[in-house]
Amino acid sequence: MTTQHPHASVPDQLFEDAQAEARWRARFLAARVSVPDWALDAPDASIYVSNASGVWEVYSWDRATGEHRQVTDRPNGTLHATTSPDGRWIWWFDDTDGDEFGSWVRQPFGGGAEAAPAVPGVPDGYPAGLEIGHRLVALGVSTDEGSTLYARHGDGETARFYSNENDAGVAALSRDERLLAISHSEHGDSRHPAVRVLATDGYTTVADKWDGEGKGLAALAFSPRGGDSRLLMLHERRGREELLIWDVENDTEQELTLDLPGEVAGDWYPDAEALLVVHFHEGRSSLHRYDLATGTLSAVDTPKGRIGGAGVRPDGAIEYSWSNAAEPPVVRVRTPDGADSVLLEPPGDKAPGSVPVSDAFVEGPGGRIHALVARPAGAEGPLPTVFLLHGGPHAADEDRFSAYRAVWLDAGLAVVEVNYRGSTGYGSAWRDAIEGRPGLTELEDVAAVHDWAVSSGLTDPQRCVVSGASWGGYLTLLALGTQPGRWAAGVAGVPVADYVAAYADEMEQLRAFDRALFGGSPSEVPAVYDECSPITYVEAVDVPVLVLAGDNDPRCPIRQIENYLDRLAARDVPYEFYRYDAGHGSLVTAETVKQVAIEVHFALRALKLR
Structure with a gap:
């Protein structure tokens, strides 16, 4: 760091009222759990992630005995894990302090042994897919040199079967382990990938599928039935993400035309005779069952809100996570007879609720913009307002429970969340409208919603x-x-601040994403990077700024943030900086609470509400 930047103020408490103070903290401190995953051929062996220990870690759940066990215990937490299909092993990704660079390790499901390297002969890198079979393991590694895919049969030698400078990854393994689907961007556009299927007895190409420029394909899963070469995929041939089934060996397709607005994803039922369809539309999601023989689509009765994950058990029961803006998340199970109940209850007190969101539809320069709006209970405008801009950019704000949204409401601010161009769930054209001019395009929509x-x-x-x-x-x-006069303050967590420096230091997967989004690298299209980089406009910043950043962040690296802050320090603008020892965010609950307190306290002071 070339400049000593002013440290962010950490308040002892946000609210004078003891009940209000306890309520906002309780929302973050309440234990939560993810939807469990289970071993394909040993479904009693399940895993999930939870923050019950105060850090997000991996837990095992033996459904036969009812035993729950914390598997991982690392200072900065563990989020990525899966099981072997026989239920004997838990695999988890071992990085260093949240830097996302590392390797897969495994340990026995029942414990009793330390984690050990899962696949010998694979170098460390950023993860690029993992598929575990009974006899075959395939995984991908991304480094600055590009993507490399490896496989190992049983206890044999680890083989490198694919390498390319462009982004690629392991996507799906057939039930009989004869076929392996990979995602690749050899055509140069990682945002719209192609799919290749290889024979695992020699890694020769069985089939390729690419829908052409601007139309991505994603391999979701092979049929769970042995000997079945059908591959469930996502396509966007009609301007939105939809489902198709590709019978690889017979080279036939079945596009599923569903009478649903918005976009869909899905997975197989265990008998391979139906699909569980997850439907996304205007910030909310729902579940449906699609019968492949009859083409019948049936709604699964869930409340209005957000489905945070879902899967079908061997007995046909659907396990899913649900929440809405007012009600905290809960993991539930719906049996085939329609009975619905809570599946997993984390320990401790439940999170206090919040207030619902409403929808706003605003005409913007690129079409109708959808925003979610919440206001403090009983408050009337005009109100101080925080515009919370989601990450991604290919993501979307949803009608889901957010302790972060709730604390701003507790502080007396209205909250507006904008699904600007670039957001998912509104069609391919909306998502891709930011190509060639990222950042500035989204902010046109934010300005329209602000107006x-x-x-x-x-x-x-x-x-x-x-x-x-x-x-x-x-x-x-x-x-x-770029929008002076609209904003009284800004709070930027783990941002891209100097895009050229960020490109130089970030993980290769994101460099590939940026090349596809900007139309090339900084050396190829320097004017675009210059026009769309915050550091270009730092001289125009004239309101208080708070920046938070992680030392080990591979996505928005620390050096480019320091470049921006050094430029900001040369100006008479109040700003604060909070730097922490983690990666792209923190999995430690206490650290999250601290950062939220810093952010809201800063904003209230900037607005002269404190």
């Missing part, structure tokens, strides 16, 4: 905060420099 919020009487135009993390942090800094 609506002011004109509708919701928002006090003099007291607006723009805030986000990752891509949302990038948009925050870009907004402060």
Whole structure:
């Protein structure tokens, strides 16, 4: 660091009222669990992740005995894990302090042994897919040199079967382990990948599928039936993500035309005779069963909100996570007879609820923009307002429970979440509209929603905060420099601040993403990177800024953030910096609580509400 930047103020408490203070902290401190995953051929062997220990870690659940056991215990947490199909092993990704660079290790499901390298002969790198069979393991590694895929049959030698400078990854393994699907971007566009299927007895190509420029394909899963070469995929041939089944060996396709707005994803039922369809539309999701023989689509009765994950058990029961803006997440199970109950209850007190969100539809320069709006209970406008900009950019804000949204409401601010161009769930054209001009395009939509919020009487135009993390942090800094007068303060978590320096230091998978998004590398299209980089506009920033960053972040590296802050320090602009020892965010609950307190406290002071 070339400049000593002012440290962020860490408040002892956010609210004078003891009940309000306890309530916001309780939302973050309440234990949560993910939807469990289970071994394909030993479904009593299940795993999930939970923050019950205060850190997000991997847990095992032996359904036969009812025993739950914490598997991992690392200072900065563990999030990525799976089981072997026989249920004997738990695999988890071992990185260093959240830097996402490492290798897969495994340990016995029942414990009793330390984790050991899972596949010898594979170098460390960023993970690029993993498929575990009874006899075959295939996994991908990404480094600065590109993507390399490896496989190992039984206890044999580990073989490198694919290498390319472009982004690629292991995607799906057939039930009989004869066929392996990989995703690749040899055509140069990692945002719209192609799929190749290889024979595992020699890794020769069985079939290739690419839908052409601007139309991505994603391999979801092979049929769970042995000898069945059908591969469930996502395509976007009609301008949105939809399902198709590709029978690889017979080279036939079945596109599933579902009478549902928005976009869908899915997975197989265990008997391979139906699909569990997850439907996304205007910030909400729902579940459906699609019968492959009859083409019948049946809704699975779940409340309005967000499905955080779902799977079908061998007996046909559907396990899923659900929440909405007012109600905290819960993992539930719906049996084939329609009975629905709570599946997993984490220990301790439940999180206090919050208030619901409403929808706003605003005409913008690229079409109708969908935003989610929440206001403090009983409050009337015009209100101080925080615009929370989601990351991704290919993601979306949803009607889901968010302790982060709730604490801003507790602080007396209205909350507006904008699904700007670049967001998913609104069709391919909406998602891809930011190509060639990222950042500035999204902010046009944010400005249109900001204008609506002011004109509708919701928002006090003099007291607006723009805030986000990752891509949302990038948009925050870009907004402060390109939209003077709209914002009274900005809160940027793990942002891209200097795009050229970020490109040089970030993980290769993101460099590939950036080349596809910007139209090339910084040396190929320097004007685009310059126009779309926050550091270009740092001289125009004239309101208080808070930046938070992780030392080990491979996505938004620390050096490019320091470059921006050094430029900001040369100006008479109040700013604060919080730096922490983790990667792209923290899996430690206490650290999350600390950062949220810093952010809200900073904004309240900037708005002169404290």
